[in-house]
Amino acid sequence: MLDYQTIKINGYQPIDLLGFHFLNKFNDWLYLGIGGHAPLVNGEYGGFMAFDATIHAERRLFGNLSAAVGASLGGGGGGKNVEQSKIISGSGGFMKSYIGLGYHFNDMSVGVNYSRIRFTNSAIDGSQLGLYIQAPFSYRVAPYENAGQHLLSRDESDQSATSSHSDKDVVIFGLDNIIQINPKGSYTKTINLVDAQYNHFLVDNYYILFGGSVGYHGLAGYNQVFGGVGYRYSYSSRFNINFQLALGSGGYAPERIDTGSGLLIYPKLSTEYRLSNSIGLLLSSGYLYAPRGSSRNLTLGASLVYHASPDGGSAHGDHAATEVAYRGHRFHIFSQTEFKVKVGDRDQGKVKLLSVQVDNTVSDNIYIPIQGSIAYNSYFGYPGYGEVLAGIGAQNKYTPNDSFQTFAQLLIGTNVHGIIVKPALGVNFGLSDRLAVYGQVGSTLSLDNVGLYPKQRRFRSTSVGLGLSYRFSLPL
Numbered sequence: 001m002l003d004y005q006t007i008k009i010n011g012y013q014p015i016d017l018l019g020f021h022f023l024n025k026f027n028d029w030l031y032l033g034i035g036g037h038a039p040l041v042n043g044e045y046g047g048f049m050a051f052d053a054t055i056h057a058e059r060r061l062f063g064n065l066s067a068a069v070g071a072s073l074g075g076g077g078g079g080k081n082v083e084q085s086k087i088i089s090g091s092g093g094f095m096k097s098y099i100g101l102g103y104h105f106n107d108m109s110v111g112v113n114y115s116r117i118r119f120t121n122s123a124i125d126g127s128q129l130g131l132y133i134q135a136p137f138s139y140r141v142a143p144y145e146n147a148g149q150h151l152l153s154r155d156e157s158d159q160s161a162t163s164s165h166s167d168k169d170v171v172i173f174g175l176d177n178i179i180q181i182n183p184k185g186s187y188t189k190t191i192n193l194v195d196a197q198y199n200h201f202l203v204d205n206y207y208i209l210f211g212g213s214v215g216y217h218g219l220a221g222y223n224q225v226f227g228g229v230g231y232r233y234s235y236s237s238r239f240n241i242n243f244q245l246a247l248g249s250g251g252y253a254p255e256r257i258d259t260g261s262g263l264l265i266y267p268k269l270s271t272e273y274r275l276s277n278s279i280g281l282l283l284s285s286g287y288l289y290a291p292r293g294s295s296r297n298l299t300l301g302a303s304l305v306y307h308a309s310p311d312g313g314s315a316h317g318d319h320a321a322t323e324v325a326y327r328g329h330r331f332h333i334f335s336q337t338e339f340k341v342k343v344g345d346r347d348q349g350k351v352k353l354l355s356v357q358v359d360n361t362v363s364d365n366i367y368i369p370i371q372g373s374i375a376y377n378s379y380f381g382y383p384g385y386g387e388v389l390a391g392i393g394a395q396n397k398y399t400p401n402d403s404f405q406t407f408a409q410l411l412i413g414t415n416v417h418g419i420i421v422k423p424a425l426g427v428n429f430g431l432s433d434r435l436a437v438y439g440q441v442g443s444t445l446s447l448d449n450v451g452l453y454p455k456q457r458r459f460r461s462t463s464v465g466l467g468l469s470y471r472f473s474l475p476l
Helices: 082-089
Strands: 002-009 012-025 030-039 049-062 065-077 093-104 109-119 125-134 150-155 169-180 191-203 206-217 223-234 239-251 263-274 279-289 296-308 321-343 351-361 366-375 386-395 404-415 418-430 435-446 459-475
Touching (some): 012 049, 030 065, 049 093, 049 351, 065 082, 065 109, 169 279, 206 404, 223 263, 263 296, 321 366, 321 435, 351 459, 366 404
Antiparallel strands (some): 002 012, 002 125, 012 030, 030 049, 049 065, 109 125, 150 321, 169 191, 206 223, 223 239, 239 263, 279 296, 321 351, 366 386, 435 459
């Protein structure tokens, strides 16, 4: 779901926010998901970003007309500079509620919402009309206990040979670098980013894309989100060239890097070499342009690529018997509190985080976790503290008869101070095959044993998290 609204702010230019949400359907009328909001063309709010968890209810009234109501809770912040950010975003926590009417077409619905958005202790507190667009998508899902089981076995020779065209979904995760061209902001050096992108192929080699980046060095805390379209040219079964054009929003603060209102235009060219049916290496170069600011940048990056074919078939057209297996996934939404926060020798109290983690199982005992968190209270007196991490985890084998599944994981990523590591122990307590209570305890530490940061910037804390898990498996 995409929505758009403009919010009046006393004493400042209005801020226009594009909302983007992914909602999972639990029954005929109830949805739960995650998303966020980013500015586009008004004011100087480049780098403002907010992320949330959303509950959404929707019912058909008559014909193609429907009514919806929903609420979001989350955190974020931003502004022209750090002082303005405190005024605009308060402590960083926010709540949004809305009610709306929509009209359904064959493959999408459009409508109007009346919403209220309020950031705690901030100048953003308004009610307004906005527009929204919804598009449904589906995926083949099975119970979580099916993970590791084989779905079917077939001979590829009975069907047309698959190729790289058979990809349905592609996930890209890597490192990127923003190289500024004649910068006008106070920060003039290169910005190093962690980058993630999801491509969904529509027809043949044409795809839509969604992605985001966060800075881990240079300007830690820089962030951007984007969506767009792309085309893949398959030079051979192993070598692909990708052309894509994305629109988005991002920055840090216009005084540091001048992205103006936040709007970004991002054409990119990349080349990929496929190491196997599912894994590839990608090199990319792009031009990142802020039309409402002075920021102009070249980008250079390197990434790992994961390909998911719709039926698990070979991406190289091999005519061989193939077994398609289910792979387990867990999606966690939880509140995480970091206690005894210290930066250098200074105590910073505690930080309250809304956290989302996705676990992708590799085997019965190994999984790959990816975690993102945003604070809903102030940190150092400012809003917008966040963390992005990925790593590896170990767990006991899941069995339907045992409600408990324990785990240990080690994550590495970034926060506003730079690179951090986050070891944790925890448990899932099953309420059903799909739902579980999620809990973890851990610590967060700056990666300082290689001398990356001076002592006064080294971060450390103890954390406790509690929330819910949604568990399922997908055929791959």
